[in-house]
Amino acid sequence: MMRIDIISLFPDMFAGPFGHSIIKRAREAGLLSVQVTNPRDFAFDKHHIVDDYPFGGGAGMVMKPDPVFLAVESVTAERESDKRRVILMCPGGQSFTQQKARELAGYEQLVFICGHYEGLDDRVRQHLADEAVSIGDYVLTGGELPAMVVVDAVARMLPGVLGASDGAEQDSFYSGLLEYPQYTRPRDFRGWSVPDVLISGDHAKIARWRRKQSLKNTLERRPDLLVDFPLNAEDAALLEEIKKERSGG
Structure with a gap:
């Protein structure tokens, strides 16, 4: 079973998309596990603040590194694995393709980091994420929607998820x-x-x-x-x- 962990400030956004259709059936069949972790749970100040003003000035707020690091470490601490990939959803990342979906389907655990506001402290990209992935040359409010897209595409590649053994092979781009x-x-x-x-x-x-x-x-x-x-x-x-x-x- 593949385990997917999503680090997001808005866990409720995933209930609808992952509670229906193919992904719902894959979860119920034990082919896929999807968990969402809120980095606010790892901000230990009184108000659970996860963002701050950018050094050097500028508009907007930047997500702090410490809650994100702790959130990711909480979902990867259970066991060491060389079949795990930590992915930052980012407009400046590698373009997501069908080939990439097939590659990611070979891992045992995928951890998706969803940024928000004006983005994340770059130490998350440099020292925590294994890679950054983008679903297109445009900017969205956060990484939640891109993470949903990638999870859906990857899930289709897992054995048994589509029912027919060659179901995914008939898709465009495969x-x-x-x-x-x-x-x-x-x-x-x-x-x-x-x-x-x-x-x-x-x-x-x-x-x-x-x-x-x-x-x-x-x-x-x-x-x-x-x-x-x-x-x-x-x-x-x-x-x-x-x-x-x-x-x-």
Whole structure:
């Protein structure tokens, strides 16, 4: 079972997202443990203050290092492990990708540090976190929403979480390509019909169609993903077929 610990000033934010759907079922099945620890519980002054004015001046408040260090140490003290990763959610961190989700899924424990206000004392990044991760080139109010995104993506990679053994492998980006289109009943909806090949029962043709559509979606929406994608001979032939169809050839 993977253990996930989140260090956040706002634990209640996680109750909704982690109390429903796939993550809820994974927790109930004993595949995933999610705990949220409030660093205020480790601020031992009378008012449990966790922030202070920045040295050198400037707007806003900065989260103090001591409550954060103590909070992280409280959830990592139970045992030594080389299969643990402490992650700071930070706009200046490494961009989060599907590949990163697969990497993080290999750990036994993940600890997410969620900053707030004008950020955290940089000693947290330098001496406590193993790495900093960002979900995009924009700034949010805190690290809580990014942590939810990363936890959700990582949880999908864990064995048994999606039920089907290859469930995650069909997702966009898992193989490096976008996913093929999906359809269900009714077969005809407002004059729009499901592609005949999907009703044919010919699994080889269905597999070829899906691969072609995956390549087509990637070419049209995210051509950058194809730059370094290792195309095999069949992929290259399908891609040429797609390009000819687009050009009317």
